[in-house]
Amino acid sequence: MLKMAVLVSGGGTNLQAILDAIEEGRIANASVGVVISNNPGAYALERARSHGIEAVCVSPASYADRECYHGALVQTVQSYQVDLVVLAGCMVVMPKAMIEAYPDRIINIHPALIPSFCGTGFHGLSVHEKVLERGVKVTGATVHFVDEGTDTGPIILQKAVDVLQGDTPETLQRRVMEQAEWQILPRAIHLIANGKVSVEQGKVVIKE
Numbered sequence: 001m002l003k004m005a006v007l008v009s010g011g012g013t014n015l016q017a018i019l020d021a022i023e024e025g026r027i028a029n030a031s032v033g034v035v036i037s038n039n040p041g042a043y044a045l046e047r048a049r050s051h052g053i054e055a056v057c058v059s060p061a062s063y064a065d066r067e068c069y070h071g072a073l074v075q076t077v078q079s080y081q082v083d084l085v086v087l088a089g090c091m092v093v094m095p096k097a098m099i100e101a102y103p104d105r106i107i108n109i110h111p112a113l114i115p116s117f118c119g120t121g122f123h124g125l126s127v128h129e130k131v132l133e134r135g136v137k138v139t140g141a142t143v144h145f146v147d148e149g150t151d152t153g154p155i156i157l158q159k160a161v162d163v164l165q166g167d168t169p170e171t172l173q174r175r176v177m178e179q180a181e182w183q184i185l186p187r188a189i190h191l192i193a194n195g196k197v198s199v200e201q202g203k204v205v206i207k208e
């Protein structure tokens with residue numbers, strides 16, 4: 001049984017998609033051991049609690065500096081002895097120590113088709129604002145392993161979503177969440193939990 005720590009910062013719709021997929025059997029052999037947020041007001045923590053899952057806030061505001069915060073975050077995750085760290089709407093850049101503790105065992109959902117519209121400054125709604133500004137006709141979402149770069153780790157799954165005439169950043173974000181993020185993140189977890197994913201020469205190989 002693969003045990004996960006899910007790291008969140010906001011509404012937790014991706015966490016909800018994971019919980020629903022576990023309940024419906026679309027994710028097998030996996031459980032959420034803990035949900036951790038940097039934001040005490042994250043509704044994602046409420047979603048965890050209502051599912052009887054431990055919900056923990058490790059807030060930067062509680063630590064003297066970034067280094068102390070990073071140390072506390074790594075220690076907290078390690079204390080739950082998880083097999084996989086899932087960044088689900090998490091706005092915290094993972095510290096080097098976390099990447100080293102969980103090599104190829106941290107995954108992230110990014111709301112665009114990497115390598116487009118990613119990297120520093122591309123997160124949440126701003127991704128969709130830039131997609132509309134550029135006028136691309138197709139966007140989507142990517143699940144990837146997290147390495148020391150920003151959105152640069154091996155790509156596990158992607159799903160494309162049409163950009164429609166009249167889209168606003170909000171309508172586009174919602175469609176990307178519904179049609180892509182909430183589909184491919186649970187799918188990636190299911191594949192990893194059932195030994196179907198490996199990384200060979202920096203590329204993900206999936207044995208369906």
Ligand code: GRF
Binds near residue numbers: 011015
């Ligand atoms: C979503 O746009 C997600 O792609 C991004 O964070 C936003 C909020 O996610 N990573 P959630 O509703 O908190 O899962």
